[in-house]
Structure formats: C-alpha cells, structure tokens
Amino acid sequence: MTPKPTLTERRSPWVVFTSRADPWLASETAALVQRNGLVLRLDGREMRDAASVFRTFARELSFVGYFGHNWMALVDCLQDWHGPGHGNQDIAILIDHADDLLDADFLGMLVSVFVDAAFKSNLRLDADGELYEWRQRIAQHFIFLLDHTAPAAFTETAARGMDVAVALSEGRLLATLTEWPGSDPGSAPWTAGPLAFADDEILNGLIMQGIELFRDNLRCSIHEAMDIFQSRYECLRRERPADFTVSRAEYGKGFYS
Template sequence: MTTVPALTERRSPWVVFTSSSDPWLASETAALVQRNGLVLRLDGREMRDPASVFRTFARELSFLGCFGHNWDALVDCLHDWHGPGHGDQDLAILIEHADDLLTSDFLGLFVSVLAQAAWNSNLRLDADGEPHEGRQRFAQHFLFLLDRTAPVAFTEKAARGRDVAVALSDGRLLVTLTDVDWPGGDPASAPWTAGPLSFADEEIRSGMTLTAIKSFRDQLGCSIHEGLDIVRSRSAFLRGEGAGN
C-alpha cells in the first residue's frame, strides 16, 4: 500500500524523511505556497544536541521569550505558533542537511515531539477526541531533507520515539502517531508499523540476519537492501544496550 504525504492537507504522515532532490518536495512546497501557506527552512547541521535544536527553532520561528527550551515547550510553541506572518496559515518546516542527525541519540524523541506538535495543529482535538471549539486547525508538517543518506537509514531510530509508527513508501520514511492518546491519527496497521522495531531482536541477537531481514520486509514492505540497513541499525542499538547493562 502506497501512502503519499500531502503538505496542503490536514492529515498524516506528520513527519517525512526524504531526499533533498525528491521531485515530490518541489511540487508539494509549490502547492503549499500557492495556497498562501508558509515554508520555513532550518539547517539540520546546527542541531547537534537538544539545546541547539531548541535554539535553532526559537531563532528561526521567532518563539516568544517565555519559550522554556525543553521538549514540552517545543511542542507547545509549534502547535500554538505566533511567528511573523502567521495567521493560521498552513505550514511546512523543512530541516535541511539533516544527514548528521542519524548519529544523534535524541532523534526518536525529536521525531515524536514534532509528530505531536503536528497532530495538535492539524486536528485540534480536546481530551475527549472532539474538535476543540475556538481553535483554528491548520496543516503543519515537518520534513527532514537528506543530501547523501537514504531515508530508510533513519527508520529504526525514528521508530524508537514515543507512540511513533513508521512506513516506507516511494523511497521516503513516513512517521505518524498511533497510540490511543492520539485519536484521529492512524491505526497501527498497514502501512504503518508501530515502534520500537523490536520484533526481530531475537533473530538479530542470534545472528540470523536473513531471517531478521525477512521479518522487516514482511512488516514494512521494504526491499532486501532496506531491510539490511534496518537490521544493521537495530543491531548497533542492541549492542549499545548490552554494553550499558
């Protein structure tokens, strides 16, 4: 099943990893601007740790001085943004040159936070899952643009984020939220696979690489090479987890 993200629609995927040369990117951002939406560009090379993530977002999106420089505050400021020129316009935030974020230890949390902010902006639901009166919905999506790294390489790390589910489609990595705490989102079923991607851990630990690859192919619908990339990433995580015990 193919899932095509849309920056002009209030639906998931909330976060997309794709190549900076993806023709879909040019088409969707042009359509968004044509509809009076905003496209903001941040430099992923500046985001070396959580503190620099907060500084970059605060500076480029002109957060108010009360911004708390933590993950919860980032969610709040993104879905209740009052930056220059913003009047409930649809918004796409592009994190360019994002390749080096693959080595960060906060990527899963970062992705989950962005997805939570987008869920809030797009759906505006109250605690009962009903539309929130008096709050305008607007499309908000986040894109990680990669210059030299295949999006699939980010799959395992992104899927570690809280309540995150992932899908691979047309060479892109797509992210949504699936938990019951996020009504109106997506079910943890095809094409989505809820993280963390631990279902092949036993095979990976036992050195059964081909079996592990098959598990990822069955779950994610990925190619053999993509499955191998995910196995390698998961294997590195499991080795680190073991070293920490």
Template sequence: MSSSVASFDLASPIGPWVVVARNDDRVAQEKVAALASGGVVRRLDSRNMADTAGLFTEFADKLEFPSYFGHNWYALVDCLDDLHGSWHGRRPVVIVVEEADVLVGRDFLPLFVSVLCEAAERANLSLDADGLPRSRPPFPLHFVFFLARSEVREVAKELGARDDMLIRESAGRLLVWSQSE
C-alpha cells in the same frame, strides 16, 4: 498500500505529520516548493541542531518563538501548536529540516520526531493538550526532513524504537503520524 498512505499533502490538515525523504526526492521537493506560494515554508539547518540546546535555539530563531520559550520538549510542542509571529497568518506551514543526516544516530532523534508529531496533530486537528477540541480552526502543520547521505531505512529503524508513532515507508520515503491510543 492505499493511496492515502502512499501520498501526502502538505497543504491540508491530514497526516502524515512528518515526512523523511532523500534530497533527490523530486516529489517531496516539489510539494515543499508548491506550498511556498500560498503557505509558509521555514527551513532549519540541522548543523545547528547537533544537540538539544542547538535544536531548541534553531527552532526559536527561525520560527520567531516568543522570548518566554522554555527551550524544552514541552515548550516546543506548545510553541509549534500555537505559532506566533506576523509571518504565520493561519496559512499552511511546512518546516523543512535540511541535511537531516546530522540528526541520524543522535539519541534524541526518536523523541524529537515524536514531539513534532504531537505538535502537528494538535495543530492539524485543533486539539488542546488534553486532546479535546478547540474553538479555533485547525491549520496545516507538517515537517519534512531531507537526507543527503543517510538512508531512509536507517531513520525508520531509529524511530521504530518508540511505540507512540505510526511509521510507513512508501515510495522511498518515511511517512510518520502519532500513534492513536
């Protein structure tokens, strides 16, 4: 496995877009902590995300989505790709899902991760909804899921049901990208 696949950089606009790690993964925790000084780290509480309505509300509240946010998957991609609020400033953004074990086994987990990959790909590569380049510069957007009780392999098995994501297991964590067509 190449070093580019085995590692991840949360401060740059390169994949993986989603990282799934255990709470005791020091490297992942340190990378999130290091970004806090020059970027933005927002933490979501998965206990509020046990269903899709709660998931959309948690994102809207913690990321200060505009009032017209539609509380659906398409609207989530759009709002993540075009982050609003004075807190952003085109700095690297990492959204951390704490205690992501709550999401393991939920029927929407694979779709949720796929949607996050789509939003991150659009933001990181500065692409519009049709996959065409935008005039604005890219900005780093990544998602980190921390697990306390579940195993990374459980999540890999669930995500593997979709064919629109590239999933690699490396150093005890999952690295997830959008699957190129």
C-alpha cells in the same frame, strides 16, 4: 494502504524523511506556496543536542520570549505557533542536511514532538487534546531532507519515539501519531515501537533471516530492510553488547565479504 504524504492537506503523515532531490518535495512546496502557505528551512547540522534544537527552533520560528526550552514547550509553541504566519498560514518546516541526526540520541523524541504538534495543529486541538473552537486549523508538516543517507536508515530511531508509528513508502520514511482518536492506526502498514522482532537473529548473526523479517514486517524492499537491519544492529551493539555471540570484527564474515 499507506497515505501519500502531503504538505497542503490537513492530514497524516505528519513527518517525512526523504532525499533532498525527491521531486515530490519540489511539487508539494510549490503547491503550498501557491496557496499562501509558508516553507521554513532549518539546518540540521545545527542540532547537535537537545539544547541546540531548542535554540534553533526558537530563533528560526520566532518563538515567544517565555519559551521554556524543553520538549513540552516545543510541542506547545509548534502546535500554537505565532511566528510570521501568526498561526493562520499553513506551514511546512524543512530540516536540511538532516543526515547527522541519524546518530542523535534525541531523534526519537524530536519525531514524537513533531507528530504530536502537527496532529494538534491540523485538527485544531489544544495541549490536552481538546477541540479549540475558536482557532483556525492549519496544515503543519515536518520534512527531514537527507543529502546521502537512505530514509530507511532512520526507521529504527524514529519508531522509538513515544506514540510514533512509521511506514516506508516509495523510498520515503513516514511517521504519524498512534494514540489519539482520529489518528492513523498502529496496524499494518504502520509499525510502532522499537523494531525488536529480529533481535534474536541479529544477536546470533543470522543476517539474512533478520533482513527478511524486516522486509516482511515492514513491507519494504530488501535494500531498505538491509539499512534497517544495520541501524538495529548498531543499537543492539550499544545496548546489549554482551548478548552478541560473535565480536564486531567477526560479525558478518561470509555475508558481507
């Protein structure tokens, strides 16, 4: 059973993609603030590339001056944060207007950074995964808030993150870490790695069969499976264009029309 996401407990899932109108968000952020936690909001529209991601986080979270502006440095600063809460307050980092990140080539890496940093913060681990006896555990979670894009559309890209497993539950996309002791297993309902199990069907235009494979493997709704199919289709069009049996213009005739 997929665990229900939380912003107040020190447990997975560490990353959630959901609609900005999700009632769960209002309830959880209110509970976090009531417990003296912090809710920080970043604008996803500012994150156009890796460099702008680093600048945005450094500015909004008051990173130390020697922040290295690379992915490993981002993990280090997030998991050992010394911003307004001085590392002692639970924190939820909300990324507003995250829809445009769907096409970002760095999104898988960003999700990987988030699950790694949150796992270490919640379990009081250092950069090497060793227990910090002296450091207080803090609940740290990351939320991508979507204005109009279905969370399921991000499944393919998020699952490409290193050591990331994803699951769909109650209309939300959840992400966790798979490779550390005590993290969630990569077994059902969590799925890790590129969603390649329907590639043959996609490449050969077997649309309904491909959608059914996504639905059955990810235990999601047919509408979510269609969103995931479309995302994987676009990925394969970029990475394996010569392997398609029909052109983009001909693809899906009789199914979509």
